[in-house]
Amino acid sequence: MSKACTLENGVLNLAVLREDSRRELFSILDSIGKDICFVLDPELNGPLNHVLVDGTAVLKDHGVKDFHAFGKTVKTSCEFVLFLVRPSVRAMRYVAKYIRDLGADKSSSSSKKRFHLYYPQCREYKLDLIPFDDDVLTLELDACFKEFYVDGDKTNLHTIAASLIKLQTVFGMIPHVKYKGTMAKVIYQMMAHFRREQEVAGNPIGVLDPEIDTVVLMDRNVDLVTPMCSPMTYEGLLDEILGITHGFITVDAELIADDDGPNLGSSNRPAQVSVPLNSNDKLYAEVRDYHVERLGMNLQQQAREIRERYDEFRKNRDASISEIREFVKRIPGLKQNYQSLQQHINLAEMIKKITDSKRFRDLKDAENLVLTGETIFEQLEERIGDQEPLLGVLRQFCLQSVAAGGVKTKNYTHLSRELVQTYGFEMMLALSNLEKAGLLSRRDTLWNEASGFGLARKSFRLLNEDVDPRNPRDCAYVSRSHAAGYAPLSVRIVESAIKPRGWSAVQEGLRQLPGPSGEVSQVTSKTASDDPGAPVGVSKLDSFGSEERKVLLVYYLGGVTYMEIAALRHLSRQPDCPYDIIVATTKIVNGDTLLKSCFDKEVLRLLKL
Numbered sequence: 001m002s003k004a005c006t007l008e009n010g011v012l013n014l015a016v017l018r019e020d021s022r023r024e025l026f027s028i029l030d031s032i033g034k035d036i037c038f039v040l041d042p043e044l045n046g047p048l049n050h051v052l053v054d055g056t057a058v059l060k061d062h063g064v065k066d067f068h069a070f071g072k073t074v075k076t077s078c079e080f081v082l083f084l085v086r087p088s089v090r091a092m093r094y095v096a097k098y099i100r101d102l103g104a105d106k107s108s109s110s111s112k113k114r115f116h117l118y119y120p121q122c123r124e125y126k127l128d129l130i131p132f133d134d135d136v137l138t139l140e141l142d143a144c145f146k147e148f149y150v151d152g153d154k155t156n157l158h159t160i161a162a163s164l165i166k167l168q169t170v171f172g173m174i175p176h177v178k179y180k181g182t183m184a185k186v187i188y189q190m191m192a193h194f195r196r197e198q199e200v201a202g203n204p205i206g207v208l209d210p211e212i213d214t215v216v217l218m219d220r221n222v223d224l225v226t227p228m229c230s231p232m233t234y235e236g237l238l239d240e241i242l243g244i245t246h247g248f249i250t251v252d253a254e255l256i257a258d259d260d261g262p263n264l265g266s267s268n269r270p271a272q273v274s275v276p277l278n279s280n281d282k283l284y285a286e287v288r289d290y291h292v293e294r295l296g297m298n299l300q301q302q303a304r305e306i307r308e309r310y311d312e313f314r315k316n317r318d319a320s321i322s323e324i325r326e327f328v329k330r331i332p333g334l335k336q337n338y339q340s341l342q343q344h345i346n347l348a349e350m351i352k353k354i355t356d357s358k359r360f361r362d363l364k365d366a367e368n369l370v371l372t373g374e375t376i377f378e379q380l381e382e383r384i385g386d387q388e389p390l391l392g393v394l395r396q397f398c399l400q401s402v403a404a405g406g407v408k409t410k411n412y413t414h415l416s417r418e419l420v421q422t423y424g425f426e427m428m429l430a431l432s433n434l435e436k437a438g439l440l441s442r443r444d445t446l447w448n449e450a451s452g453f454g455l456a457r458k459s460f461r462l463l464n465e466d467v468d469p470r471n472p473r474d475c476a477y478v479s480r481s482h483a484a485g486y487a488p489l490s491v492r493i494v495e496s497a498i499k500p501r502g503w504s505a506v507q508e509g510l511r512q513l514p515g516p517s518g519e520v521s522q523v524t525s526k527t528a529s530d531d532p533g534a535p536v537g538v539s540k541l542d543s544f545g546s547e548e549r550k551v552l553l554v555y556y557l558g559g560v561t562y563m564e565i566a567a568l569r570h571l572s573r574q575p576d577c578p579y580d581i582i583v584a585t586t587k588i589v590n591g592d593t594l595l596k597s598c599f600d601k602e603v604l605r606l607l608k609l
Contacts, residue, residue, distance in 0.1 A: 004050045004247070005278035010134035011551055011580040012211055016170055018131055021051045028125060029062035029082070037066040037078035039098070041085040046246030047140045050130045074098055084125070128163035129584060132247045133278045136565065137584040139163065140246070144586040145558040146597050148183060149221055149437040157183065160557060160586065161190035164215070165205065167553070172210035173522055174553070178497050181219025181515035183557045188217060188520070195522070213550035213579070216497050220558025221438050222513050223489040225453055227594045228399035228439075229367055230360075231563035232469065233478050234295050235288040237351045238277065239562050239590050248274045255350065256343040275343070283340045289566035291469035291477050292348075292355055299345050306338055361481070366396055368483040370403050371463065373454060377411050384418045390607060393419070394430075395591045398439040405451025406443030426606040433598045438514075452512040453489070459509025460492035475567035489513075491567040494554055498579055552579035559589035559597075 007015045052058060068074045070085055085091040129137040147153040168174055179188050195205055231237060242249045253273050279285040287295055354360055366376045383393050401407050420427045434440040464476035465484040476485030496506045502519055503510055510517050554568060565583050572581040596609055
C-alpha cells in the first residue's frame with residue numbers, strides 16, 4: 001500500500017491530477033487485453049507510487065497478470081507485453097533486445113507475442129506533473145538539467161509546456177505569467193502557441209474561472225548558487241544527509257524504532273525501512289521547514305506535552321466513566337503522535353550530531369566566505385590534498401565559480417590539475433560537463449569585475465545578519481548558521497515579482513542574471529471584459545495586505561531544492577503576502593544530485609559516485 005500524500009489540505013484539488021493519470025493508465029491497459037505482462041522502468045517506480053496510491057495490485061483488475069522490472073530477463077506466457085519506459089535510445093535498445101529474446105524463447109509460449117510500448121513523455125501516456133504533497137508538483141525528470149544545459153537537448157520543453165496546458169485545462173487559464181530565463185521564455189511562447197491553436201480549433205482553454213492567478217517560470221541557471229549551498233532546515237538536511245527519493249527516506253530500522261515498543265528480535269526486524277515524508281504526518285508538516293536550532297526546542301516541548309497528558313490522567317484517580325472512555329478514545333491518536341514524535345526526535349538527534357561537527361562548521365564557514373565575495377582556493381587545495389569526498393569538493397569549486405562570475409584561469413588550471421591527479425583522469429570529462437552546464441567557468445580579465453551574483457546580492461538583499469532562526473521574519477533563515485543568513489536568490493526574485501511594482505523595481509538586478517525576463521497577461525474574452533485597462537502582467541488585486549488569498553505557481557525548470565521550497569513556504573505564510581504558493585519543478589534536487597545529473601553514467605561509475 002502506498003503512503004503517498006492524501007492531498008486533502010491543499011489550496012488546489014491536486015488529487016484531480018493524480019486521478020487523471022490513473023484513468024489514463026487504466027485506459028491504456030483496458031485497450032490492450034486481459035493477459036498483460038507489465039515491464040516497468042525502475043526510474044518510474046517511485047513516481048507511479050504517487051499515482052497508484054492503492055498499490056500495484058489494482059493493475060490486476062485491468063488485465064495485468066505478470067510484472068517485471070525493466071533491465072531484467074523477461075520470461076512470460078502472457079499474450080501481451082507492455083513496456084512503460086522513459087523515451088531514450090538506451091531504453092529502445094533494451095526493448096528491441098527483449099523482443100528478440102522473447103521471440104526466440106520457444107518455451108515461453110507457442111503463440112506469438114503482441115508488444116505495446118508506452119513512454120510517459122510522449123502522447124501515449126502523459127505522466128507529467130505528479131503531486132508529491134499538498135503544495136509540491138514534480139515531473140521527476142532526473143536528466144532534465146543535463147539535457148538543457150550540457151547536451152543542449154530541448155526535447156523536454158514540450159513536456160513542461162504540456163504540463164502547464166494540462167494544469168490550465170483543469171484549473172482554468174492562468175491570467176498572469178512572469179518568466180526569467182531563456183528556457184522559461186520558450187515555455188511561455190510554446191504555451192501561448194498551443195493556446196492559439198486550441199482557440200482556432202474551437203476548444204479554448206480559458207473556459208473555467210482561473211484558480212491559479214499567476215505563474216512564475218524560472219530557469220535553474222538563473223540561480224546556480226543556491227543548490228551549491230548547504231541548507232539548515234530539517235527537510236533540507238534530511239535530503240542532504242539521507243537523500244529523499246520520490247518523497248521517501250531509507251533509514252536503519254533502529255533509528256526510528258520505538259524504544260517502548262515490543263522487541264521483535266534482530267531476526268524479524270528489517271535492516272532498513274522506508275519512511276514517507278509528506279503532509280500525512282501532521283508533525284512533519286509542522287516542523288519540516290524549521291531551522292535545526294528551532295527543531296530541537298519544538299520537539300522537546302511536544303514530548304513534554306504528551307507526557308503531561310498521560311501523567312495528568314494517571315493522577316486523576318476520581319475520573320468518571322465518561323472521562324475514562326473519552327481518554328481511551330484519544331489513546332490511538334496519542335500513540336500515533338508519540339510514535340511520530342519519537343521518530344523525528346531520533347532523526348533530529350542524528351542531524352544535530354552532523355551539524356555540530358567541525359567538518360560541517362568548516363563547510364559553512366567556507367560557504368559564507370564565498371557568499372560575501374571572498375575566495376577559498378587554499379581551502380579547496382587542502383580538501384583535494386586530503387582526498388575528501390569528491391562531490392563536496394566540486395560543490396565548493398562550483399560555488400566559488402558561480403558566485404564570483406568565474407575563476408581566474410591560473411587558479412582554474414591549478415585546481416583542475418589537482419583534481420585530475422587526485423581523483424583520476426575521468427575528472428577531465430566531469431569538469432568539461434560542469435563547464436557546459438555553467439557551473440564552472442574561467443575568467444580571463446586582468447582586473448576584478450563585479451559578478452552577476454555580486455550585483456544581485458545587493459539588489460535583492462541576499463544576506464541578512466539579523467535573521468533569528470528560532471523566530472524568523474525573513475527567508476534567509478533557511479541557510480543561517482553562525483554567520484549571516486543567505487536568502488535563496490530565486491526566492492527573492494519571486495518575492496519581488498509579487499510586490500505591487502513587480503519586477504520593474506528590480507530590473508537592474510535582473511539584467512545581471514542569465515536570460516530574458518518578462519511579465520505578460522494571457523488575455524481571454526472573459527478576462528479582458530473583467531478589466532480592459534489592467535496593466536500587463538499585474539493583477540488588479542496584486543497588493544501586499546490584500547484580504548483575498550490567490551494562488552501563485554512557481555515553476556522551476558531544471559530542479560528545485562528543499563531549501564527553496566522552505567523559503568517559498570515561509571514567504572507564503574507572511575501576513576502581508578496575498579498568495580498561497582505552490583511549487584512545480586522538473587525534479588527536486590540538492591547540490592550533490594544536481595552535480596551527478598551532469599555526468600554520464602560511465603563517468604559516475606569510474607568516479608565511484
